[in-house]
Amino acid sequence: MSRRVISLHELTEPVHWEVGNSLSSISRTTLTGGVSEGVELVTLKNPSIEISVIPTRGMGLLGGAALGYPLGWQSPVQRPVHPSFVDLSASNGLGWLTGFNEFLCRCGIGWNGPPGDDDEGSPVENPLTLHGRIANIPADNVSLFIDESDGSVGITGQVRECGLFGTNLTLEVEYRLPAEEPRFHVRDVITNDASRPAEVELLYHINVGPPFLEDGSVIAVSADAVAPRDPRAAEGIEDWSKCGPPESGFAEQAYYFNTSRLPTGHAAMVLANRNRDLAVEVAFDPDVLPHGAVWKNTAAVEDGYVIGLEPATDFPNHRSFERAEGRLKSIAPGEQLVTELSVSVLASTDTIQNTIAAAESLEPVIHRSAGNGFSPS
């Protein structure tokens, strides 16, 4: 693999790269105005897909487009918010919601899930705040690369989640676009830089809106088991895989999965449109991301009509519950946790039907009430 590497600050104008008939590019914008002032946005393109990465927001992925269809959703938070304007501690630890609008947002890496004290955690990090800190820490050492051997383009960056007497973790993120396909790959490496083992939680909050989401869209997850997060989700357990139209006042429902492998070798979470001719597929290794959640928030479009596909190391319960259930990852000093996933846009009815059918044929155990070790209630 022969990589041409460009540091973010060298990227003063767009770079184009041609392999065969395929033209890829990397460009950069520094946003101005309002709460986006100073936010860096890096856009990677191949002929089928473009994605915009936000180094300033923990290497989150704002959105993009594939095959002409938008990737993302309409959050009430309209533009990327510079972390200096997000107060995670606000609103009893729910301040994270004032910065959340990404297509792909990491929740972690010291913890994810709801806010509140974790009696066994570090006092210097209590109370935990919703979904952790990583999405609101700017990345450092950001570089772009072009792989001359296969024409792929990508971006890498480091995010440090740390404090004296607390966690001391480095997250290294890589996004890579192949030369031509409507797909991108994510590779994350978390290193424990402390002298003692570190607990880690990582959830990929991948948020898909129209046109993938519409009345009649279907969700598929390759899983052994599915459970509702709470009584509200239990109300809809029979229809967890079905999506309704935008509905003002719809209260969110979350479903938890133990992920498992398809015959193709990976685990998958899919959202397909009504006609099953357009879908987003998230593929990953269930040994590394053995859990996951589906977030059904089919509220009004202006309130955020969206489905979250969320492969994870854990369920997004409070960390104290996940610890008790044995789902925390522990990383030894100096050791690393490597997670990978691919996000593809599928536009072939056959492929989509086959993937859904394969996932459904796993016939997961369906828990009809909350609890059972999946969630506290």
Added chain:
Amino acid sequence: MSRRVISLHELTEPVHWEVGNSLSSISRTTLTGGVSEGVELVTLKNPSIEISVIPTRGMGLLGGAALGYPLGWQSPVQRPVHPSFVDLSASNGLGWLTGFNEFLCRCGIGWNGPPGDDDEGSPVENPLTLHGRIANIPADNVSLFIDESDGSVGITGQVRECGLFGTNLTLEVEYRLPAEEPRFHVRDVITNDASRPAEVELLYHINVGPPFLEDGSVIAVSADAVAPRDPRAAEGIEDWSKCGPPESGFAEQAYYFNTSRLPTGHAAMVLANRNRDLAVEVAFDPDVLPHGAVWKNTAAVEDGYVIGLEPATDFPNHRSFERAEGRLKSIAPGEQLVTELSVSVLASTDTIQNTIAAAESLEPVIHRSAGNGFSPS
């Protein structure tokens, strides 16, 4: 009306504009150093008045001068504070006070008043913080304009107060200076971008210091009723309209008003100096801003010797109290609330005396103790 519009980023050097013998101008500074680093300041001038607007602080108005007299006060917070240095949640929700030094500061727009939980409000916004968020959110889409038909100059900008599962409001602000008079006009439009009705509170915290304020200055408000906010204010109810000298250790007093219309057609709040030959008048429509407060904080000059004239949609009590009293504005989805006011500097003894007399002739009901639906105690 034919407007020449200039976006903020195009304003790289001052723009001058002449109508008849009148020269107006618009200029821009980006502040550097300390907590002001990166704060944008836009100064609008006509021959009689200049005002400096802070897009970075929610389109607040820092201060200025009219007829050679300064508009503003001496807050212990000396320079404009970039919102990234203001922690609204700090000090049990009183952090707002570490950024407050404007001549005109909006309190709102989801709420104003003291901090604390609002059980009927959105959990993602609890606890409320003092005087809301709008003054510490940077504006977007900032533009300057020159109206070629009448020689007025102005500035517009948008501020978004939003978060997932919370409010989703857009405030559009316009300040306009006429071609010659020592006056400016404010026009605010609040739009509810959510799918459900939104509660709104807006108070204009207009803070006037010397030379308008001095020992013997007088306050006039066109009102039906006046009430003290609390027992401390009740102590001074007989003298609510009289201002004393700077007094170290003076504890603030606030008076609440139901505003009403003068024969001239608008409601007014006025602060005039001892000689009644210099005054600031705030004029507005009492149907839109039916309430208001006067903030008497005649502390030592170095502690902030100031009178606040505060027309509002509500009283600056906690939102839960205002809801119970039926004073919250509700905006339907997609609908707008438009508020307007004018701030004038008066230097004619006749005009000042007449305005004061007109307000006094309304003979408001005076409540001598706190409560009575005006405030909780």
Added chain:
Amino acid sequence: MSRRVISLHELTEPVHWEVGNSLSSISRTTLTGGVSEGVELVTLKNPSIEISVIPTRGMGLLGGAALGYPLGWQSPVQRPVHPSFVDLSASNGLGWLTGFNEFLCRCGIGWNGPPGDDDEGSPVENPLTLHGRIANIPADNVSLFIDESDGSVGITGQVRECGLFGTNLTLEVEYRLPAEEPRFHVRDVITNDASRPAEVELLYHINVGPPFLEDGSVIAVSADAVAPRDPRAAEGIEDWSKCGPPESGFAEQAYYFNTSRLPTGHAAMVLANRNRDLAVEVAFDPDVLPHGAVWKNTAAVEDGYVIGLEPATDFPNHRSFERAEGRLKSIAPGEQLVTELSVSVLASTDTIQNTIAAAESLEPVIHRSAGNGFSPS
């Protein structure tokens, strides 16, 4: 004294200055990337020492080198953190720890010590947050100077700690390097800009790591009395002056001192290496800084292996305790508190042994348990 003064913004390229054979310099960097984006760093050098000051972080001193040895320590917080990314209120008031990595960090100036409510303090500053606000407020009016009479170079800056109804303090900081010696001088002036007396606490958190710190290093403090902060420190009271090797999981120990004068005229706190041929000495006037702490945090290197030498106006207990014990400084309106200290690197075994012996010969009273007015428990 004839000073050539350069404002920070004029310092676009390094300035060099020669006195005799001695070459000194001043240079400036604006950091980019991650949480350091926008942090200003000013480096002062003489032939023996260099120090890097962070105006953006309250005029703290990041670190440097003297006689080829690094000044500083390896905090899990690796790079200087812009205050806009530090939430002091986070983690029940312990958020300060997410920005702490300096060689010299001021704790104050309204208070230092642990977080929590101070019932006699201003409600607008409650709850107090760990070690106060000053280290996370950017400085203003930053200038560099070269003293042409003696070849010293220095930097000055102002930091304002203020808010309506709260403290109204200005800290003016000066660092000065002599022309040749491996030493720097600090002179701080705190002014009370309010109309009423202000309580002030100031502690210099001077943090020394390898090579000054190693297994067998010794600490010396010129003092009348020493006491452990708490039972954990009491465990090690007999060995308070001895340093061990890096030890994963070592729980910090803090010792409190009433400082006293050496025959040389000043008070001193010293950390010397095992061979007693390399030391850092902090010298100050015990009348102005009558108290102090030693922070033993001989944790693993990657967790922050460090000794803090901390001369102070008070002990870093909660302010309410210090008030009750009569250790708060009070500054009258308009008056100033001036504190000075020198930090020297010593490389002469004789000098080091003599300084240690002089301090030890004062034979301080050793309190073997916590309490006794030194700390609450």
